[in-house]
Amino acid sequence: MSSEPLVLGFDTSAAHCAAALLRGDTIVAERLELMTRGQAERLMVLLEEVLSEGGAAWADLSAIGVGVGPGNFTGIRIGVSAARGLALGLDIPAVGVTGFEARAADGALVAIPAPREQVYAALLDQAPRLMPAQEAAEAARSAGLTFAPEATPADLAEAIARCAALRFNDNTLPPPAPLYLRAADAAPSRDVPPALIDG
Numbered sequence: 001m002s003s004e005p006l007v008l009g010f011d012t013s014a015a016h017c018a019a020a021l022l023r024g025d026t027i028v029a030e031r032l033e034l035m036t037r038g039q040a041e042r043l044m045v046l047l048e049e050v051l052s053e054g055g056a057a058w059a060d061l062s063a064i065g066v067g068v069g070p071g072n073f074t075g076i077r078i079g080v081s082a083a084r085g086l087a088l089g090l091d092i093p094a095v096g097v098t099g100f101e102a103r104a105a106d107g108a109l110v111a112i113p114a115p116r117e118q119v120y121a122a123l124l125d126q127a128p129r130l131m132p133a134q135e136a137a138e139a140a141r142s143a144g145l146t147f148a149p150e151a152t153p154a155d156l157a158e159a160i161a162r163c164a165a166l167r168f169n170d171n172t173l174p175p176p177a178p179l180y181l182r183a184a185d186a187a188p189s190r191d192v193p194p195a196l197i198d199g
Contacts, residue, residue, distance in 0.1 A: 010047060065165070
């Protein structure tokens, strides 16, 4: 058995299930499936397929990397919950990787598509936030950066696995947690509930 670390990276933060298995510096298996729903049912099966394709078993893993968003609320919760559960069950580290880290590229303003012609982006020296796509595009143009928001890059899971491989030995890392940059579309009603009458 190889002594090189074996890291499983995955993401369900948009309309996809993506997974990659990294042994040392080499991707030994990778899958990307586009889907608008069904990630909860598909994710564990997909991960087992990737492990099998890479000639590995759950017990061989050194660490897990998971995309923590921003993106689809339900998808992020599915991925983060799976990563935390697997890490606990396998007694290995789980590393949360933001969509910005996974998409980082020289000369580009990293942006992730959001609903209603908006994007999640981090302008120069600013914290990431939700903003109109036009605002982000103009900021990128002014800074001489490319701007090409993509919800599902082909190498997303690979990038997550590689980020996790660099950090999983850091014992100070907190468990993966969702990165939400906007309020949920569904919210509790603000109507005052009716008074209850005893009688």
